Amino acid sequence: MTTDEQPPATGSESPSSTSVDGTTGETPPGPISRVSRPKEAARDWYDAISRWYETFADPFEEPARAAGVDLLDARPGERVLDVGCGTGTALVALSDAVGPGGTAVGIDLAAGMCRVSRTTLADAGLDHGVVVRGDAATLPFEDDAFDALFVSFVLELFDTPEMLAVLREWQRVLAPGGRLCVVSLSRRGDGPATWLYESVRTLAPTYADCRPIYVRDTLREAGFRIDDTREETVWVFPVEIVRCRLEP
Numbered sequence: 001m002t003t004d005e006q007p008p009a010t011g012s013e014s015p016s017s018t019s020v021d022g023t024t025g026e027t028p029p030g031p032i033s034r035v036s037r038p039k040e041a042a043r044d045w046y047d048a049i050s051r052w053y054e055t056f057a058d059p060f061e062e063p064a065r066a067a068g069v070d071l072l073d074a075r076p077g078e079r080v081l082d083v084g085c086g087t088g089t090a091l092v093a094l095s096d097a098v099g100p101g102g103t104a105v106g107i108d109l110a111a112g113m114c115r116v117s118r119t120t121l122a123d124a125g126l127d128h129g130v131v132v133r134g135d136a137a138t139l140p141f142e143d144d145a146f147d148a149l150f151v152s153f154v155l156e157l158f159d160t161p162e163m164l165a166v167l168r169e170w171q172r173v174l175a176p177g178g179r180l181c182v183v184s185l186s187r188r189g190d191g192p193a194t195w196l197y198e199s200v201r202t203l204a205p206t207y208a209d210c211r212p213i214y215v216r217d218t219l220r221e222a223g224f225r226i227d228d229t230r231e232e233t234v235w236v237f238p239v240e241i242v243r244c245r246l247e248p
Contacts, residue, residue: 006247008054009113010180012195014115015037017246026134027033027200028142028202033211033212034159034160034212038058038107038174039065039135041086041104042157043109044088044109044180046074046109046110046112046113047056047070047110047111047112047113049111049112050087050110050112050113051112051116051117051118051192053086053113053116054089054116058086058087060234060235061152061153061234062089063153063232063234064152064155064183064232064233064241065090065183066088066090066093067183067230067232067241068090068150068152068181068182068183068241069090069093069094069097069179070093071228071230071241071243072101072148072181072243073087074094074097074098074104074148074150075097075167076097076098076099076100077098077099077101077102078097078098078102078103078147078148079098079102079105079145079147079148079175080102080103080104080105080146080147080148080149080150081096081105081106081107081139081141081145081146081148081149081173082094082104082105082106082107082149082150082152082168083107083136083139083144083149083150083151083154084107084108084109084136084151084153084154084157085106085107085108085113085114085117086108086113086116086152087113087116087117087120088106088116088117088118088119088120088121088129088131089120090127090130090150091104091106091117091120091121091129092120092121092124092126092151094129094150095121095124095126095128095129096124096126097130097244098128099163099222102128103130104126104128104129104130104140105130105131105132105146106129106130106131106132107131107132107133107134107136107139107140108127108131108133108134108215109133109134109135109136110133110165111214114131114132115158117131118131122165132136135168135190135214136151136154136158136166136169136170137158137162137165137166137175138169139169139170139172139173141171141173142173143172144173144174144175144176145173145175145177146173146175146178147173147174147175147178147179148174148178148179149170149173149174149178149179149180149181149182150180150181151170151180151181151182151183152182152183153183153184153185153210154209155167155184155213155215155218156185156213157183157184157210158210159191163213163218164218164221164222165223167219167222167224168222169220171224171246172207174246175204176246177246177247178246179227179244179245179246180219180224180243180244181241181242181243181244182219182240182241182242182244183232183239183240183241184210184212184213184215184239184242185211185212185213185214185234185237185238185239185240186213186214186215186231186238187213187214188214188238188240188241212237212238213241215240215242216229216240218234219242219244220244221233223243223246224244224245225244225246225247226235226242226243226244227243227244227245228242228243229241229242229243
């Protein structure tokens with residue numbers, strides 16, 4: 001699905017009932033849950049599980065992540081940032097896509113994930129890929145540093161009041177006309193899978209830390225223009241894959 005839809009003039013915490021293709025649908029089912037875990041606790045958790053994450057989580061996330069990489073469509077010579085690169089699975093594909101004439105950088109808050117990502121790149125023979133440790137909310141890069149950003153199962157880890165500020169930070173490092181692809185659990189739809197996940201997350205927020213959000217609405221509220229969307233599932237849980245861009 002492709003659209004030329006412009007972002008709204010003013011933002012709102014409530015999601016719009018207008019779909020990405022401009023048609024009017026039913027009112028979305030309700031508010032998204034909040035994030036109570038401190039950032040330091042999240043960092044320590046991902047650091048602790050970094051050696052095993054590729055075994056128990058990546059196989060389930062990979063189809064949606066691969067669809068996001070495909071939708072981003074990184075090209076030779078481009079400068080691409082993988083925000084929250086994790087074990088480096090997407091970073092390998094992005095590094096391969098931009099080639100030695102481009103730049104592919106991964107950033108992650110957890111030192112353990114950074115180590116695994118560097119190993120993943122080395123095993124793939126991609127010397128031009130770079131991994132740095134840092135916070136996705138305060139990126140250690142200059143303005144307009146990248147042509148494209150890839151973000152997979154990361155935006156929903158930030159609490160609701162933080163998300164717009166985080167997206168503005170990502171805008172800062174995007175060159176004019178640059179594009180962003182976000183892969184995230186989706187709050188759209190109110191089926192049993194969403195209800196089940198929200199129930200599990202309430203009981204075990206450390207293990208089910210990603211939360212379903214309104215991806216397209218949040219991106220539009222931050223001033224992005226939606227280009228294209230896809231839908232996937234992780235296990236049985238709905239996922240939105242959205243490519244958007246900054247106007248030049």
